[in-house]
Amino acid sequence: MQLWEMNYWAVLLAAVSSFMLGGLWYSPVLFGKMWNDENGGVKQDSHPAKVFGVAFLFSLLAAVVFARWLGPAPELDFAIKHGVMAGLGMVAACFGINYQFAQRSLKLWLIDGGYHTAQFVIFGLILGLWH
Template sequence: MEINFLALLVAAVSTLLVGFVWYHPKVFGTLWMKESGMTEDKMKGGNMFLIFGMAVIYAFLMGIILQSLAIHQWGAFSMVGGDAASAKPSYEAFMADYGTAFRTFKHGALHGFLTGLFLALPIIGTNALFEKRSWKYTLVSGGFWIVCFTIMGGIICAWT
């Protein structure tokens, strides 16, 4: 299977768009600032090009692993060691029967949602516990990643 780098890039950039809405002061921005200890002055400092650039790079890396979670055919591809040319005929038969099965935005969004709920939220929650952050912080930050993974999974599964 080939990696669709455009789909991964669009999925990564979608996290910025979700963030612009999610962390807007009229949505969760004010609550997040309060719960994280962030101030307007702290937000003005820093290299925003670097911050947003690294955020896209990190989201791109998340997208790489998300495609293997959202697209079932990656499992068959990985079982043959990533070399379809030397695979047994059973791989070709599987891909002929199921090559495009479950390759929809809806299916990818489901896997993205589950990844956010059962991977991202527990990671953020664990960090928040040790950082002595509130449950509000955990829900705002975890909710953000659940929404992001849902959208990313949909994009990646539908476009790849």
């Protein structure tokens, strides 16, 4: 698939959905307090606009690469299965390696790995439904 064959609106929606999911996932409503405690109380030294702007760019990059991996019109079940593979089998597994060496907790890995698994499943859902 060439980049120009990609459904850019679906990719943009996937990136926005990732950003929205992260806002909820890491909020006090879900895992925000637990995540902050497991990280030893994260301090914000940079401007929030920069943090959110860079985070969105990474979400957009992930959505573009995932869409490229799936192809121009993936079947829904194919796209969702690949979302699980990308999120759990690649991103969370790589976090697991890093977290083991950094001696971070299983709880933190479950929060962060769970987020990225959900992120890529949502990417698959959007890209599998919107051709």
